[in-house]
Amino acid sequence: MARHSRCALTIAAILFAGACNRGNEPAAPVSTGSARGGALTASIRSEPATFNRFAPNGNQAPVEAVSMLVHAPLVRINRVTGEPEPWLAERWSVSPDGRTFTLVLRGGVTFSDGTPFTSADVAFTFQALYDPTVESSLASGVMVQGKPLQVSTPDPRTVVITMPAPFAPGVAMLDNVPILPKHQLQAALDAKTFAKAWGITTPPGTMAGLGPFVISEYVAGQRMTLTRNLHYWRKDTAGTQLPYLDRLVMEFVSGGQDAEMLRLQAGSVDLMTQADVRPEDIAALRRLRDQGSVQLMEAGIGVDPNTLWFNLTPGNAAVKAKPYLQRAEFRRAISFAIDRDAIANTVYLGAAVPVYGPITPGNKTWYSPSAPTFPHDIARARSLLAGIGLSDRNGDGMLDDATGKPVGFSILAQRGTIRERTATMIQEQLRQIGIAVAVAALDVPALFGRFGAGDYESIYHGFQASALDPAMNLDLWLSGGSAHVWNTGAAAPWEKSMDALMQQQAAAPTLAERQRLLLEAERIFAENLPQIYFVAPRVTVALSRRVGGAVPVLLDPKVLWNADSLFVKH
Amino acid sequence: MGFLLRRGLAALLLVFAVASGALLLAQLAPGDYAAQFGKTPAQIAADRHRLGLDRPFGQQYAAWLKRSLTLDLGESFQYDQPVAALVRARAANTAVLAVTALIVATAVGIPWGVVTGSRNGAIARMLRALSLLVLSVPPLISSLALLTIAARTGWFPVSGMGGPRHLVVPTLALALPIAAMLERLQSQSIGDALDRPSTTAARARGIPESRVIWRHGWRQSLAPVLAVYGVIVGSLFSGSFAVEIVTSWPGLGLLMQQALMTRDTNLVAGCAVAGAAFLAAGILASDIMLAVTDPRMGIESMS
Numbered sequence: 001m002a003r004h005s006r007c008a009l010t011i012a013a014i015l016f017a018g019a020c021n022r023g024n025e026p027a028a029p030v031s032t033g034s035a036r037g038g039a040l041t042a043s044i045r046s047e048p049a050t051f052n053r054f055a056p057n058g059n060q061a062p063v064e065a066v067s068m069l070v071h072a073p074l075v076r077i078n079r080v081t082g083e084p085e086p087w088l089a090e091r092w093s094v095s096p097d098g099r100t101f102t103l104v105l106r107g108g109v110t111f112s113d114g115t116p117f118t119s120a121d122v123a124f125t126f127q128a129l130y131d132p133t134v135e136s137s138l139a140s141g142v143m144v145q146g147k148p149l150q151v152s153t154p155d156p157r158t159v160v161i162t163m164p165a166p167f168a169p170g171v172a173m174l175d176n177v178p179i180l181p182k183h184q185l186q187a188a189l190d191a192k193t194f195a196k197a198w199g200i201t202t203p204p205g206t207m208a209g210l211g212p213f214v215i216s217e218y219v220a221g222q223r224m225t226l227t228r229n230l231h232y233w234r235k236d237t238a239g240t241q242l243p244y245l246d247r248l249v250m251e252f253v254s255g256g257q258d259a260e261m262l263r264l265q266a267g268s269v270d271l272m273t274q275a276d277v278r279p280e281d282i283a284a285l286r287r288l289r290d291q292g293s294v295q296l297m298e299a300g301i302g303v304d305p306n307t308l309w310f311n312l313t314p315g316n317a318a319v320k321a322k323p324y325l326q327r328a329e330f331r332r333a334i335s336f337a338i339d340r341d342a343i344a345n346t347v348y349l350g351a352a353v354p355v356y357g358p359i360t361p362g363n364k365t366w367y368s369p370s371a372p373t374f375p376h377d378i379a380r381a382r383s384l385l386a387g388i389g390l391s392d393r394n395g396d397g398m399l400d401d402a403t404g405k406p407v408g409f410s411i412l413a414q415r416g417t418i419r420e421r422t423a424t425m426i427q428e429q430l431r432q433i434g435i436a437v438a439v440a441a442l443d444v445p446a447l448f449g450r451f452g453a454g455d456y457e458s459i460y461h462g463f464q465a466s467a468l469d470p471a472m473n474l475d476l477w478l479s480g481g482s483a484h485v486w487n488t489g490a491a492a493p494w495e496k497s498m499d500a501l502m503q504q505q506a507a508a509p510t511l512a513e514r515q516r517l518l519l520e521a522e523r524i525f526a527e528n529l530p531q532i533y534f535v536a537p538r539v540t541v542a543l544s545r546r547v548g549g550a551v552p553v554l555l556d557p558k559v560l561w562n563a564d565s566l567f568v569k570h
Numbered sequence: 571m572g573f574l575l576r577r578g579l580a581a582l583l584l585v586f587a588v589a590s591g592a593l594l595l596a597q598l599a600p601g602d603y604a605a606q607f608g609k610t611p612a613q614i615a616a617d618r619h620r621l622g623l624d625r626p627f628g629q630q631y632a633a634w635l636k637r638s639l640t641l642d643l644g645e646s647f648q649y650d651q652p653v654a655a656l657v658r659a660r661a662a663n664t665a666v667l668a669v670t671a672l673i674v675a676t677a678v679g680i681p682w683g684v685v686t687g688s689r690n691g692a693i694a695r696m697l698r699a700l701s702l703l704v705l706s707v708p709p710l711i712s713s714l715a716l717l718t719i720a721a722r723t724g725w726f727p728v729s730g731m732g733g734p735r736h737l738v739v740p741t742l743a744l745a746l747p748i749a750a751m752l753e754r755l756q757s758q759s760i761g762d763a764l765d766r767p768s769t770t771a772a773r774a775r776g777i778p779e780s781r782v783i784w785r786h787g788w789r790q791s792l793a794p795v796l797a798v799y800g801v802i803v804g805s806l807f808s809g810s811f812a813v814e815i816v817t818s819w820p821g822l823g824l825l826m827q828q829a830l831m832t833r834d835t836n837l838v839a840g841c842a843v844a845g846a847a848f849l850a851a852g853i854l855a856s857d858i859m860l861a862v863t864d865p866r867m868g869i870e871s872m873s
Binding site for chain 1: 599600601602603605606607608609610611613614616617620648649650651655656659660663717720721724727728729730731732815816817818820821824825827828831832833
């Protein structure tokens with residue numbers, strides 16, 4: 001493991017040494033004795049729309065969770081260490097220019113239907129992923145600078161992957177690509193029906209995979225049962241074949257998190273696939289923990305905090321009447337005016353920490369204590385506002401702009417969530433410095449609708465992180481990216497500088513250099529502050545007392561990411 | 571025959587009107603299925619085009635009408651499956667819940683009403699008060715209360731669909747208010763029936779009171795109770811909407827909620843078709859039952 005970490009910690013070593021052989025096995029779970037067998041039940045809030053991760057609607061959380069249970073990638077990112085580890089590929093080497101990776105596949109691996117796994121399956125997987133008729137939602141995430149990876153297969157156990165441009169995370173990108181069985185899906189790809197293949201009406205048990213489980217039952221609206229893949233290749237330290245569980249039942253619980261909590265408390269589910277514990281539930285769960293019926297585990301500080309962003313798309317109609325909303329000073333004043341501790345203590349009941357930018361302290365490799373902060377400072381906020389001509393002109397205690405109109409804006413937030421409650425708190429705090437905020441609580445499609453139409457002044461919302469490495473989350477940083485929500489139009493000069501920095505960051509050879517470039521990008525971000533961050537929650541996961549082997553992490557699915565090592569405690 | 575045909579046509583018209591209304595309302599609600607965060611404007615535009623959401627509503631509606639004439643309700647955006655298949659599976663679950671609740675409501679409500687309508691003791695008064703209490707609690711609240719009891723005691727599964735035990739909480743939540751409604755009607759109507767000269771004559775002939783009540787009074791009191799069964803089926807559906815959401819019962823209500831939340835317009839319309847069909851079938855069935863049980867309301871005279 002030590003050799004492994006050393007090797008991965010400095011990507012320089014990979015790039016400059018020319019060939020870093022990864023022969024180490026991923027850390028196998030320590031044997032749990034007689035833990036094999038039994039079943040656990042996980043709740044999941046919505047049903048998968050398809051079993052095909054590559055389908056246009058295959059990017060939904062339940063599809064991703066099922067794919068993770070049923071399929072396997074060549075290389076997996078260990079969610080605890082954040083490092084890539086050999087998975088279906090047992091080792092790889094890198095060319096001196098750092099762009100070509102030669103992966104050697106694990107021998108003797110077969111799909112769940114007994115068909116041997118070869119490099120032809122890998123070639124087929126990438127062919128399907130990039131096929132324009134498939135319109136895969138996954139494809140854009142497996143490209144470098146918008147170009148696909150080149151895949152060749154010189155022999156049945158060797159795969160050569162060439163990146164179109166230097167890309168520092170390297171093979172970590174492959175974590176996102178489940179390897180599919182060519183023998184089952186080639187015909188659909190040839191017939192251009194791949195996007196519709198493996199829909200939810202496909203008979204369970206007929207879809208082969210390389211993951212720890214196979215889908216054995218699917219009852220629409222109720223549940224999905226996954227049973228052990230008898231051909232799964234992983235073993236624990238004692239040589240016991242994984243997964244430990246005979247079955248994993250996924251119950252569809254559509255009544256929201258209240259319904260999930262109720263079932264967890266009643267003991268009818270063992271874990272919640274997507275849900276971390278809400279602050280308001282912690283007290284009740286602590287009582288249950290003290291009674292011995294649930295376990296509470298801390299995963300760390302959340303890496304995908306909610307954020308307030310203003311509509312900075314040039315020429316948008318919503319803010320023409322309020323030019324001050326386009327001023328960075330205005331947004332910085334808001335950031336200084338907000339008492340983040342008060343939000344953490346009141347809205348999150350103490351289960352959150354103040355944050356000032358998109359990279360939170362939970363992201364150990366990429367968080368920098370030197371990144372700019374905005375400590376609570378009302379005087380500074382007032383002086384920034386006065387500097388752009390916003391002051392109380394009529395003595396009513398509220399600020400007015402140069403034309404004498406009251407200063408204010410509206411925040412759209414998702415109804416009935418902690419986001420709405422936080423927005424209300426922001427509203428109260430900004431009233432104290434004379435800014436009138438209106439909070440409009442909407443359901444998600446209405447929120448998306450207003451956003452899509454550019455019909456908003458500001459939105460308080462959050463995005464689920466899919467990776468910790470910023471080079472794999474470029475959609476936030478790069479103008480034109482799908483998470484670059486504040487400006488969907490032409491990039492401002494500072495955004496162009498940030499684009500250049502982040503492109504450099506994604507290609508830089510050493511970790512230290514990458515960290516330095518990220519910090520520089522964070523400084524540009526904080527100076528212009530297109531998105532204001534307030535708090536990041538402390539992520540707690542609740543499990544029934546029956547769940548063993550859980551290692552909760554910050555990225556979803558927080559518990560099921562290592563489903564092959566979960567077991568039933570007796 | 572004319573009666574059945576006319577009622578059948580009215581039922582079809584109801585289904586059509588409700589589905590069109592649902593489609594229009596889902597269309598008018600802000601946002602659409604394609605617009606989501608995490609997608610670029612180009613991806614959103616491509617999805618809108620793929621799903622036909624970029625066409626004017628008139629065109630989308632005309633296409634939906636044309637398809638629905640051949641009983642094709644289109645495809646669900648989120649499930650990528652024919653709406654008809656999704657709705658059929660969920661309607662069956664709703665029907666299981668609704669029929670069970672109807673049986674329980676009838677089995678509890680009718681005798682309850684007969685007792686409270688024909689007696690005047692302390693127990694009857696207590697039962698009347700209980701009925702008023704149950705009647706005044708909407709299914710949403712009763713299902714929450716029952717859920718809390720189930721979760722605290724562990725007597726029954728708190729939610730979801732599985733074995734017969736899973737039926738207990740949603741069935742009771744749905745059936746109790748209807749049982750109370752039946753009790754009120756039955757109580758009133760048996761009171762009236764027992765005051766009629768025919769029952770007085772039966773008593774005069776020395777027939778025991780319990781037989782007077784159940785054989786003579788009850789039969790005469792049935793018509794007004796049966797008349798409301800159509801409405802009850804309608805309220806079963808609307809009640810089951812709330813109960814299904816609270817208890818995660820995978821029926822039409824839950825499916826429609828998901829469809830509305832994601833602006834899956836075809837699925838919204840499909841659920842509305844099924845819901846309206848339930849209501850229309852209920853009204854039709856109660857009309858027929860009424861005609862059969864009350865000789866004065868023959869099928870011919872109703873037409």
